[in-house]
Amino acid sequence: ILQLPGAELQANMVDAILKAFEVTDDGMREVMRLITQEFHAGLDPETVERAKVKMLVTYVHSLPDGTEKGDFLALDLGGSNFRVLLINIEEGGKITQSFDKMVIDHATKTSKQEVLFDFIADKVAAFMKKKNITKKLPLGFTFSFPVNQTSLTSGTLIRWTKDFKASGAEGEDIIQLLRAAFQRRGDVEVDVVALVNDTTGTQMAIGLNNPDCHVGLILGTGTNACYTERLEAVKKFKGDRAGHTHVIINTEWGAFGDFNVDEHGKPVDKGILKDFLTCADKELNTEVENPGQQIYEKMISGKYLGELVRLVLVKLSKQGLVFDGKSSEKLEKFESFDTADVSAVEKGESIDVESCKALLMKTLGVEASDADCKLVRRVCEAVTVRAARLAAAGIVALVTKIDKLDKCTVAVDGSLYKLHPWFQHRMREALDMLGGKGITMKESTDGSGRGAAMVAAVAVRLKHDEAAA
Numbered sequence: 407i408l409q410l411p412g413a414e415l416q417a418n419m420v421d422a423i424l425k426a427f428e429v430t431d432d433g434m435r436e437v438m439r440l441i442t443q444e445f446h447a448g449l450d451p452e453t454v455e456r457a458k459v460k461m462l463v464t465y466v467h468s469l470p471d472g473t474e475k476g477d478f479l480a481l482d483l484g485g486s487n488f489r490v491l492l493i494n495i496e497e498g499g500k501i502t503q504s505f506d507k508m509v510i511d512h513a514t515k516t517s518k519q520e521v522l523f524d525f526i527a528d529k530v531a532a533f534m535k536k537k538n539i540t541k542k543l544p545l546g547f548t549f550s551f552p553v554n555q556t557s558l559t560s561g562t563l564i565r566w567t568k569d570f571k572a573s574g575a576e577g578e579d580i581i582q583l584l585r586a587a588f589q590r591r592g593d594v595e596v597d598v599v600a601l602v603n604d605t606t607g608t609q610m611a612i613g614l615n616n617p618d619c620h621v622g623l624i625l626g627t628g629t630n631a632c633y634t635e636r637l638e639a640v641k642k643f644k645g646d647r648a649g650h651t652h653v654i655i656n657t658e659w660g661a662f663g664d665f666n667v668d669e670h671g672k673p674v675d676k677g678i679l680k681d682f683l684t685c686a687d688k689e690l691n692t693e694v695e696n697p698g699q700q701i702y703e704k705m706i707s708g709k710y711l712g713e714l715v716r717l718v719l720v721k722l723s724k725q726g727l728v729f730d731g732k733s734s735e736k737l738e739k740f741e742s743f744d745t746a747d748v749s750a751v752e753k754g755e756s757i758d759v760e761s762c763k764a765l766l767m768k769t770l771g772v773e774a775s776d777a778d779c780k781l782v783r784r785v786c787e788a789v790t791v792r793a794a795r796l797a798a799a800g801i802v803a804l805v806t807k808i809d810k811l812d813k814c815t816v817a818v819d820g821s822l823y824k825l826h827p828w829f830q831h832r833m834r835e836a837l838d839m840l841g842g843k844g845i846t847m848k849e850s851t852d853g854s855g856r857g858a859a860m861v862a863a864v865a866v867r868l869k870h871d872e873a874a875a
Contacts, residue, residue, distance in 0.1 A: 416726075416727055419725060419727055420722065420727055420781065420784075423718060423721065423722065424718075424784060424785065424788040426684040426685070427684055427788040427789060427791075427792045428788070428792070429682065429792050429795045429796060429799075431839055431840075433682070433795075434795055434796075434798065434799040434836060434839070434840060435799075435840070436681075437679075437682070437796060437799040437800070437803075438799045438800075438802060438803040438806070438840070440662075440678050440679070441459070441659065441662055441702075441799070441800055441803045442803045442806070442807060444457060444458060444459040444659075444662055444678070445459060445461060445657065445803070445804070445807055447459070448460050448461030448657070449461045449635075449639060449640050449641060449642060449655070450641050450642065451641055451642040454642055458661045458662060458663070458664045458677075458678070459657055459658060459659050459661055459662050460552065460554075460564070460657075460658045460661065461640075461655050461656075461657055461658075462552070462553065462554060462555060462603075462655065462656040462657075462658055463555060463640060463642070463643055463644075463645070463653060463655060463656075464555060464558075464602075464603065464606050464632065464653065464654045464655065464656050465555055465557055465558040465645060465653065466558065466600075466602075466606055466610070466653065466654040466861055466864070467650045467651075467652060467653050467654075467868075468652075468864055468868065469609075469610065469613035469614070469617065469619065469634075469864075470499070470610065470613055470614040470860050470863065470864055471867075472497070472498055472499050472614070472615075473497055473867060474495050474497070474860070474863035474864060474866070474867050475495050475496055475497045475863075476494070476495060476544070476863065476866065477492065477493070477494050477543055478492075478493045478494075478495065478543060478544050478545070478546060478859040478862045478863055479491065479492060479493075479530070479534075479539075479543045479544070479545040479546070479596060479859075480493055480545065480546045480547075480548065480855050480856070480858035480859045480862070481526065481530065481545065481546075481547045481548065481858070482548045482604075482854040482855050482858065483510075483526065483547075483548065483549055483550065484548065484549065484550025484551065484568075484604055484854060485550070485568065485626075485627055486509060486510065487507050487508065487509055487510065488507070488508055488509075488510050488525075488526065488529060489505050489506065489507045489508075489854075489855060490505060490506050490529055490530050490533040491503055491504070491505040491855045491856075491858075491859065492504050492505070492533075492537055492539070493855070493856060493859035495859065495860075495863050499614045499615055501614075501856060501859075503852075503855065503856065503859075504537070505855060506529065506532075506533050506536070508529060510522075510525065512569070514572075515569060515570045515571065515572060516569075516570075516571040516572065517572055517573070518572065518573050518574055519572045519573065519574040519575035519578070519583055520574070520587070520590075521572070522572040522575070523583050523584055523586070523587035524587050524590065524591075526584065526587060527584075527587035527588050527590070527591050527594060528591070530588075530594055530596070531591055531593060531594050534594065542595045542596060542597055543596060543597065544596075544597045544599045544862045544863075544865070544866050545596045545597060545598050545599065545600075545862065546599065546600040546602050546607075546858030546859050546860075546861050546862030546865075547580075547581070547584060547598060547600065547601050547602065547858065548602045548603070548604050548607050548854040548855070548857070548858040549580055549601060549602070549603070550603060550604040550605075550628075550854065551563060551564075551565070551566060551567055551568075551570065552564040552565060552567065552658050552661075553580060553601065553603070555601060556644070557645065558599070558600050558601065558861075558865055559581050559598060559599060559600065559601060560579050560581055560582075560601070561579065561580055561581070561601050562577055562578060562579055562580070563575050563576050563577065563578060563580055564576070567628065567660075567696070567700065568627065568628065568709070569695075580601060581598055581601055584598060585598065599862045599865045599866060599869075600858065600861040600862045600865050602857065602858045602861045602862075603630070603632065603656045604624060604630075604819070604853055604854040604857070605622045605623070605624050605630045605631060605632040605656055605853075606622060606632050606654050606656055606857065606861065607622075607853040607854050607855075607856070607857020607858050607860070607861065608622040608623065608624060608632075608817045608818070608819045608850040608853025608854070608857055609621065609622025609632055609633075609634075609654065609817045609850075609853070609857070610622075610853070610857040610860040610861050610864070611817065611850045611851065611852065611853045611856045611857040611860060612815065612817035612848050612850045612853075613817070613860075614860060616815050616817075616848065618810075618813055618814060618815045618846075619815040619816075619817050619848070620633055620634045620805070620808060620810050620814050620815070620816075621633045621634075621801065621804055621805060621814060621815075621816040621817070622654075622816075622817045622818075622819075622850070622853065623797075623801065623816050623817065623818040623819075623820075623823075624818075624819055624820045624853075625706070625707065625708075625797060625818060625819075625820040625822045625823035625829070626707065626708055626819065626820025626821045626822055626823070627707060627708050627709045627820075627821070628660060628700075628703055628707045628708075628709060629659070629660055629702070629703050629706045629707040629797065629820070629822075630656070630657065630658060630659060630660055630703075631657050631659050631800060631801065631804060632654050632655060632656045632657060633654070633655060633657070633804050633805075633807075633808060634652050634653075634654055634655075634808070635652065635653060635654070635655045635808065636651065636652060636808075637650055637651055637652055637653050640653060640655065657804070659702060659800055660700045660702055660703030660707070661699065661700055661701070661702070661703075662678070662679065662701065662702035662800075663677045663678050663679030663682075663683075663701035663702050663705075664677055664698055664699050664700070664701050665677030665680075665698045665701070666698060667691075667697045667698040671691070671692060671697040671698075673688075673691075673697075673698060677698070677701055679701055679702065679705075682705070682796075683701075683705075685721070686714050686717040686718050686721070687701075687704065687705060687714070689717050690704060690710060690713060690714060690717060691704070693713075693740055702796065702800070705792065705793060705796055706793040706796050706797050707793075707822060708745040708820070708821055708822040709745075711745045711748055711789050711790060711793060711822075712741070712743045712744035712745045712746075712747055712748050713740070713741050713743070713744075714789045715743055715747075715748055715782075715785050715786055715789050716737070716741075716742060716743040716770070718785045718788075718789070719737065719743075719770070719782065719785060720733070720737060720738065722781070722785070723737065723772075727781070728774075728778050728781050728782070729772045729773070729774060729778055730775075732772065732773075733772075734770060734771035734772050735771060736769065736770045736771035736772075737770045737771060737772055742769060742770060743769050743770060745821075745822065745826070746825075747765060747769050748786045748789070748790060748826070749825055749826045749827060750762075750765055751765065751779075751782055751783050751786045752783065752786050752787060752790065752826070752827050752828055753827050754827070757779050757780055757783045759776050759779045759780075762774065762779040762782065762783070763779060766778070766779070766782065787828075790826060790828065790829060790832070791832055793822075793829070794828075794829050794832035794833040794836060795832070795833075795836045797833060798833045798836030798837045798840060798842070799836070799840065801816060801837065801842065801845065802837060802840040802841065802842045802845070805842060805845055810844075811841060811842065811844050811845070812844045813844050814844060814845050814846070815845075815846045815847075815848050816845055816846070816847050816848065817848055817849075817850040817853065818847050818848065818849060818850060819849070819850045819851075819852075819853045819854075823849070824849065830847070833847070834847070
């Protein structure tokens with residue numbers, strides 16, 4: 407029989423496990439210092455190779471100025487759904503849009519790149535036919551994976567992330583793959599004018615009506631940030647500098663803290679965030695397809711928070727500290743508890759014990775007492791408070807780097823930020839504590855759709871301006 411520890415010892419054991427997730431005010435300042443080092447390393451050609459945060463150049467030099475107008479197509483690939491959008495922009499910034507959304511099945515995501523891009527081309531053709539589009543429209547392609555861009559319309563895929571694994575795409579030019587798929591069909595006439603990351607799109611969508619929008623932020627399934635940087639600070643910039651003073655940098659900050667692993671996925675080194683990693687973080691890295699990669703993202707984003715909570719609950723139950731020390735098949739199952747479940751547990755000022763019991767039975771197959779439910783809520787809070795504080799430290803570091811602490815709008819999109827009941831509030835507290843009272847967080851609607859069209863529209867405007875000059 408499992409001997410349950412006494413009440414006081416139990417409380418101390420729980421506290422010790424949850425304390426590991428605490429990021430103090432000084433801890434946040436240390437994260438700021440470390441990530442700032444990484445920002446500088448990623449911008450410098452001398453150090454970019456060994457930098458974990460790649461600071462990718464987007465070749466987007468300008469926010470919208472309100473004179474953009476016309477019809478644009480946008481494609482949005484980056485998660486479980488693929489979208490094709492038709493967007494009309496009127497001068498002054500009024501936008502109307504219509505779109506089709508389809509699920510990309512696992513087989514397509516993990517097939518050959520031709521299968522994936524033919525799927526995209528087929529859906530674009532069907533949409534254009536449905537909308538009766540006969541003229542050649544400018545198209546912006548939101549592609550939410552790490553890409554090494556060499557111009558606004560070319561960039562090679564560095565690596566797939568999330569659960570995409572289409573073979574033959576890594577190291578290839580994404581726009582060439584897209585154009586090749588259109589050519590295989592032979593009936594799709596479009597003008598691909600911009601390859602866009604969803605983070606850049608998020609910034610552009612708010613930037614249309616807000617010239618102080620210097621940062622874009624995604625807090626959803628994954629996390630990333632981009633920002634407007636002075637061109638002179640981007641030593642590795644290889645494009646044409648004439649006529650440009652700024653460029654948007656896609657940080658790909660999810661890779662902050664990455665460490666190397668051997669062929670069995672065991673860590674070879676510890677990474678820059680080693681002092682912030684808990685046992686649950688280390689265990690998560692042994693379960694996933696990308697051990698040692700996207701460490702900051704794994705501590706912050708929606709794809710992983712539910713799994714971190716589950717791992718802590720497994721540990722607590724093994725020590726007899728929750729669920730009477732009992733486990734279940736579901737509790738032991740990878741990703742059986744997701745971030746929507748975390749949000750449900752944290753809803754309201756205090757725990758709704760009855761709905762929590764039902765949720766734990768449904769998701770984890772465990773019978774929970776009132777005390778268990780309160781403890782599960784504490785675990786959820788420990789994991790999500792840490793995520794909000796880490797994200798806030800990254801944002802203040804970025805805004806400090808460009809010297810905009812007195813006034814800066816951060817465009818933010820993503821399900822974690824929008825749907826978790828306390829995330830915005832906790833992030834706001836942390837921003838203020840770090841001296842970021844001048845930072846305004848503004849929710850961006852559909853950066854990956856509208857934003858791609860905005861980037862395309864700015865590209866077309868700049869082309870016209872150049873031609874006129």
